[in-house]
Amino acid sequence: MPPKYIVRSETNQRSNNEDSFQILPLIPASAQTPIFVLSIADGMGGYAHGEQVSREALKKVTIALFEELTIEPSLNCIDVVSPLDANKLSQALSDAIEQANAFVGRMVEINKWGKAGTTIVVAAILENTAIVTNFGDSALFHYQANQRKLTQVTEDHTVAGALLRSEMITPEMARHHEGRSQLEFYLGCPHLPQIPIYQLQLQPDDLLLLCSDGISGSLLPEQITDILAEPFGDLENMADQLIADSISAGATDNQTLILWQHQKYFFQPLAAAKTVIQGRETTKQMLSDS
Amino acid sequence: MSKPALQVMEGGKIPLEIGSVAEVELLELLGTGGFGSVWKVKDCHTLNLYVLKIIQGIIPGSVMVERVRLEAEVSIPSEYIVPVFGLCEWDASTFLILFEYFPGTSLDNLLATTTLTSQQKKDIFHQALLGVSDAHRHNIIHRDLKPGNILVGKDGQVKIIDFGISKFKEIGLTVSRELIGTIPYMAPELLLYGSKFADARADIYSLGQILYELTMGEHFWTRQGWRELKDFADYLKRTPKPSEGIILGDFCCDFYPKADDILLRMVKISHSDRYRSIDDVLSDLDYTPEVSTPPLDLYLRYPLLIVESGSNRDARTLVNIENGGSLILGRADIAGDDSSISRRHLELTRVGESYFVRDLGSKNGTLVRGIALEADTPPVEIIHGDRIKVGDVFLRFVFLHQM
Ligand SMILES: Nc1ncnc2c1ncn2[C@@H]1O[C@H](COP(=O)(O)OP(=O)(O)OP(=O)(O)O)[C@@H](O)[C@H]1O
Numbered sequence: 001m002p003p004k005y006i007v008r009s010e011t012n013q014r015s016n017n018e019d020s021f022q023i024l025p026l027i028p029a030s031a032q033t034p035i036f037v038l039s040i041a042d043g044m045g046g047y048a049h050g051e052q053v054s055r056e057a058l059k060k061v062t063i064a065l066f067e068e069l070t071i072e073p074s075l076n077c078i079d080v081v082s083p084l085d086a087n088k089l090s091q092a093l094s095d096a097i098e099q100a101n102a103f104v105g106r107m108v109e110i111n112k113w114g115k116a117g118t119t120i121v122v123a124a125i126l127e128n129t130a131i132v133t134n135f136g137d138s139a140l141f142h143y144q145a146n147q148r149k150l151t152q153v154t155e156d157h158t159v160a161g162a163l164l165r166s167e168m169i170t171p172e173m174a175r176h177h178e179g180r181s182q183l184e185f186y187l188g189c190p191h192l193p194q195i196p197i198y199q200l201q202l203q204p205d206d207l208l209l210l211c212s213d214g215i216s217g218s219l220l221p222e223q224i225t226d227i228l229a230e231p232f233g234d235l236e237n238m239a240d241q242l243i244a245d246s247i248s249a250g251a252t253d254n255q256t257l258i259l260w261q262h263q264k265y266f267f268q269p270l271a272a273a274k275t276v277i278q279g280r281e282t283t284k285q286m287l288s289d290s
Numbered sequence: 291m292s293k294p295a296l297q298v299m300e301g302g303k304i305p306l307e308i309g310s311v312a313e314v315e316l317l318e319l320l321g322t323g324g325f326g327s328v329w330k331v332k333d334c335h336t337l338n339l340y341v342l343k344i345i346q347g348i349i350p351g352s353v354m355v356e357r358v359r360l361e362a363e364v365s366i367p368s369e370y371i372v373p374v375f376g377l378c379e380w381d382a383s384t385f386l387i388l389f390e391y392f393p394g395t396s397l398d399n400l401l402a403t404t405t406l407t408s409q410q411k412k413d414i415f416h417q418a419l420l421g422v423s424d425a426h427r428h429n430i431i432h433r434d435l436k437p438g439n440i441l442v443g444k445d446g447q448v449k450i451i452d453f454g455i456s457k458f459k460e461i462g463l464t465v466s467r468e469l470i471g472t473i474p475y476m477a478p479e480l481l482l483y484g485s486k487f488a489d490a491r492a493d494i495y496s497l498g499q500i501l502y503e504l505t506m507g508e509h510f511w512t513r514q515g516w517r518e519l520k521d522f523a524d525y526l527k528r529t530p531k532p533s534e535g536i537i538l539g540d541f542c543c544d545f546y547p548k549a550d551d552i553l554l555r556m557v558k559i560s561h562s563d564r565y566r567s568i569d570d571v572l573s574d575l576d577y578t579p580e581v582s583t584p585p586l587d588l589y590l591r592y593p594l595l596i597v598e599s600g601s602n603r604d605a606r607t608l609v610n611i612e613n614g615g616s617l618i619l620g621r622a623d624i625a626g627d628d629s630s631i632s633r634r635h636l637e638l639t640r641v642g643e644s645y646f647v648r649d650l651g652s653k654n655g656t657l658v659r660g661i662a663l664e665a666d667t668p669p670v671e672i673i674h675g676d677r678i679k680v681g682d683v684f685l686r687f688v689f690l691h692q693m
Binding site: 015049112113114115116159162163165166167168169173177178179184185191193 | 321322328347482485517519520523
C-alpha cells in the first residue's frame with residue numbers, strides 16, 4: 001500500500017519561507033521495506049540565512065541516517081545484516097542530530113551568520129513504530145484514532161516551555177510569555193542537552209502531525225484534536241483547516257506541516273541469504289522466498 | 291521617490307539622514323542576530339568610523355517603533371556607554387541605528403582568551419557599574435547585560451553597548467524569533483514575568499553574575515554544571531528555598547574584600563531583597579559617589595517636567611503646587627497625550643521646598659532613578675535634575691527661572 005500523507009508549506013505573512021521539509025523513504029541495508037523519514041526544520045537568522053540553515057540541516061540529518069543505516073552496515077559485509085530495530089534506529093537518529101548540530105554550528109560560524117540556527121522535528125517510521133526527536137519549537141503530535149486522543153509528543157524548547165514544565169509559570173502565563181518564542185535549544189546552538197528520543201506505537205489510522213510553530217504556536221491542543229477527529233475528514237481537508245485556523249488565530253509566521261496517516265503494516269519476512277563463493281571473492285545474494 | 295534597495299553587504303553604501311552623517315559604507319560584519327545585523331561602517335564624507343545596527347523585519351505600523359525611538363533617543367551622558375549617534379527609519383519594516391565606534395574587545399572574548407589581573411578585573415567591574423548607574427539615573431534599563439555587551443579598550447577603558455535598544459527585543463516588534471544565549475544572566479523576575487516591568491534591579495542581578503564570572507573565570511551555572519534553564523528552575527525549587535541566584539561555595543574575590551556579602555545581595559532571587567541601586571553597590575564596595583551640588587537659587591525657580599525624547603521633546607509641564615498640596619498628572623497633561631501614560635498616572639506632592647512623586651497604579655508604571663515605583667508605597671522624593679519615566683515617556687524634573 002502506498003503511504004498516505006500530505007505536506008503543506010505556506011509563507012504566510014512573511015517575506016520568505018524559512019521552513020524546509022522532507023519525506024524520504026530510506027531502505028536500510030537490512031530490509032526491503034523502507035523506513036519513512038519525515039522532517040521539518042524552521043530556520044532562523046538574518047536575511048535568507050534561515051532558509052539555507054533549515055535546508056542544510058535536513059539534508060545533513062538524512063545523509064547521516066542513510067550513511068548509518070544503509071551504507072555502513074552493507075560495507076564489506078558478508079553476513080546477513082541484523083535487522084534494524086527501534087533501538088538501533090533511535091541511536092542512528094540521535095547520532096544524525098548530533099552531526100547535524102555540529103554541521104549547522106560550523107556553517108553559521110564560517111559564514112559569520114551570527115545567531116542563526118534552525119528548529120528540527122523528525123519522525124522515522126519503522127513498521128508500526130515511530131522514532132521521534134526534536135529541538136526548538138517545531139512539534140510532533142500523535143493522534144490515536146481509536147481513542148480519539150491527541151498527544152503532543154515533543155517538548156517545545158522555548159524559555160516559556162521550560163518554565164512551564166518546571167511549574168514556574170502557569171499555562172495561561174506561558175501563552176502570553178515573552179519567552180514563548182525564545183528558543184533555548186535549536187540546531188546550531190553551542191550546547192545541546194541530551195537528545196530527546198521518543199518511541200511511539202502506531203495503530204492503523206493513527207495520525208502523526210509534524211509542524212512548525214506557524215501551526216502549533218497559535219492553536220490550542222483542543223482545536224487540533226477537533227480538526228483531526230473529523231469523522232469524514234480526509235488529510236487534505238484537515239491540512240487546509242489547520243492552516244486556516246491557525247491564521248485566524250493570529251499566526252503570521254511560515255507554516256509547514258506533514259500529516260501522516262498510518263496504515264496497517266504487512267510484515268514481509270526477511271529474505272533468506274545464501275552465500276556464494278567464487279574464487280577468493282565472497283559475496284552474498286539475497287533471495288526472495290516469495 | 292522610491293528609495294534604493296538597502297545594500298546590506300560588505301562594500302555596500304547606505305544613504306542615511308542621521309545627524310551630520312549622510313552616507314556610510316559597510317566595512318565589516320560584526321554580528322548577526324535574529325533582528326538583523328551589526329556593521330562597522332565608515333562615514334563616506336568624514337571617514338569617521340561608526341557601528342550601524344540594521345534592524346529588519348519590524349512589523350509595519352507597529353506602535354512599538356515609536357516606543358523604541360523614545361528609548362533609543364535618550365542620550366545618556368556617560369564615559370562608560372557607547373552613545374547612540376542617531377537613528378532613522380529606512381522603511382516601514384527597517385530601522386537603522388548608528389552608534390559611535392569603540393575599538394575594543396568584548397569581555398566574553400577577553401575572559402576566553404586572556405588572563406586578567408585582579409586589578410584589571412576590578413577596573414572593568416568598577417567602570418561597568420558606573421556606566422549602568424549613569425543609565426539608571428536616566429531610567430534606561432539595559433535588561434541584557436552580559437560579558438558580550440561590555441567592551442574593553444586597549445587602555446582598559448570600558449564601554450557598554452546595546453543600551454536603550456532592549457525594547458527591540460520585546461515580543462511583537464520584529465517578526466523573527468530569538469535564539470537565546472543569555473538566560474544565565476537574566477534576573478528571575480525578567481525570566482518569569484518579562485521585560486516590561488523589569489527595573490534597575492534586573493541589571494543589578496546580571497552584574498552580580500558578571501562579578502562572579504570575572505572573579506572565578508566561569509559563570510556560576512557552568513561551575514555548577516548547569517546546562518539548561520531546567521537546572522536553574524530545579525535549584526529554585528529546592529527546600530529550603532534558596533534566596534540567592536548564586537551559591538558562594540569556593541567563591542573568593544581578592545580584589546573586593548567584602549565581595550561575598552555584596553555579591554549575594556546583588557543576586558537575590560526576589561528583587562525586593564536585592565540592592566535597589568547601583569550607587570548602593572558602589573558605596574558598599576567603598577567607592578565614593580559623586581554628589582552634584584544643587585544650584586543655590588533653587589527657591590527662585592519654578593519646578594518643571596521636561597520631555598526628554600520623542601516628537602514632543604522639550605515640551606514642558608509646570609509643576610504648580612502650593613506648599614502641602616498635590617497635583618495629579620495624566621495622559622492629557624504630559625507629552626501630547628501619549629497612550630503609554632494612564633489618565634491618572636502619578637501624583638506630585640510638595641512639602642516646603644521638597645517634592646515627592648507617587649505612582650497611582652498606572653498601567654505602564656513610573657520609574658525614578660531606574661526603580662519602578664510600586665503602588666501603595668510612600669512617595670519618593672525627587673530633586674532638581676532627577677529623571678522620571680512615565681509610561682514610555684522620559685521626563686526630567688528641574689527648577690528653572692521663568693522664561
Ligand atoms: N559601538 C561599537 N564599537 C565597536 N564594536 C562594537 C560596537 N557595538 C558592537 N560592537 C561589536 O559588534 C559585536 C556585535 O554587536 P552586538 O553584541 O550589539 O550584536 P548582537 O547581535 O545584538 O548581539 P547580542 O544580541 O548578543 O547583544 C559585538 O560583540 C561587539 O564586539
